[in-house]
Amino acid sequence: MTARSTAGDLRMIPIDRIDVLNPRDRNEDVFAEIVKNIGAIGLKKPITVTPRPGSDGAERYLLVCGEGRMKALRKLGETRVPALVVQVDDEGAFIMGLAENVARRMYRPLELLAGITQLKVKGYSPAVIAQKTGLTLPYVTDILTLIDQGEERLLVAVERGRVPLTIAIDISRAGNSDKTVQAALQEAYETGQLRGRQLMNARRLVQSRQRLGRSINRHASPQDADVTTSSLVRAYQKEVKRQQLMVRRASFAQQRLLFVTGALRQLFAEENFVTLLRAEGLDALPKYLADRIGPHGSTG
Incomplete structure (x- = not known):
């Protein structure tokens, strides 16, 4: 499905010839720190791009990863950026960007979930998704289970560290039965899987899920079980x-x-x-x- 990337070569690329496929909004304080660090010690790691034909006949580039670094250099007045140029299609670029963000733990919860969902929609098996993203197979399998069940609220709670993935799976399996859900929480408490703040988070999550539904869209009904990439x-x-x-x-x-x-x-x-x-x-x-x-x- 995805063309295998060839070994890239390092080039100095004009920043204005680089297109960003999925631009991200960034925390201003974090971005300011990136600019400060690059201004003080320079760029430690080049960005990654893949070439694309431009409408003017000149070569353009699609950004694979390194948007923050590229914007920081532009902020510092640079017009060219060191870039590793690789030969991949759009799908390969998406996977590479997702894999790097996962490895660096720079993703946001919904970005990761949307990325895994898109890979599933493209026909990748859980094992292949795990291999391409660097995530473990059990983790990917459980995440896909929650996605299939439309458990968007549970998914976001897991990615934000509010509840363990195993507890989210137990809550999902309990369905809408309050008695079964409470029994799952009680068992998790007794076995030491939930303690202190995480137990409180799990109880609040269950209440929100029962009151507002599985989707984080407040207008969705509890019966809405389909979650899509869009x-x-x-x-x-x-x-x-x-x-x-x-x-x-x-x-x-x-x-x-x-x-x-x-x-x-x-x-x-x-x-x-x-x-x-x-x-x-x-x-x-x-x-x-x-x-x-x-x-x-x-x-x-």
């Missing part, structure tokens, strides 16, 4: 947008706090303002606020 991707995109909105809100709140802090610092530098506060008995500030404002924050 539904996983849509859920992933929705989560990305939610996190981006949270980042924007946090940035806006930080800007407002900086403005307020700066304004207070200027006011406390005015002797007349401080005298007025002292006269009204309002010259003391909470310690944490006074520390942020600086030496002018204390009028005592």
Whole structure:
């Protein structure tokens, strides 16, 4: 199904000739750290690309892995990037990218699930998926079992480390029977598979699954058992947008706090303002606020 990749050669590739098949949104702090590290010590590992014919007749390249490194170099003003050029088709590029992210534990839960689902849809057996991604066969088999059962909520909980995969399988096998699910949790507790926070997470997960259904789509009914690649991707995109909105809100709140802090610092530098506060008995500030404002924050 997938063309075998040939040994690649290292080249300096113009960044503007590289196309990203599946661009990812990245945490700004993490990306800033990547830029800082590459700026300080250089690029330790080249990106990987595969050639494709360009519409202008010149060769272009499809990014296989290394989007963060490529963007960091562009941020640093570089126009060319060291790249390992391999000969693979689009399917091979997808598998290579997924395998590298799994190996480096850089994937997000829904990305991994969507990747495994796409490989299954393409006709790969669990054994081949395990071989190509570097995951264990039991892990892939259990993940595919949950995918077949439409257990999207359980899948995400497993990938986020909230519950063990074996417990997710037990919950799935119990179906919608509350008595059977509770018995599975009790057995997991007694055998030491669930302790402390994980037990609490499992109980919350079971409640959410019973109330909202197996899909993480809140509008889905509990009977919805089919999970497709498109539904996983849509859920992933929705989560990305939610996190981006949270980042924007946090940035806006930080800007407002900086403005307020700066304004207070200027006011406390005015002797007349401080005298007025002292006269009204309002010259003391909470310690944490006074520390942020600086030496002018204390009028005592």
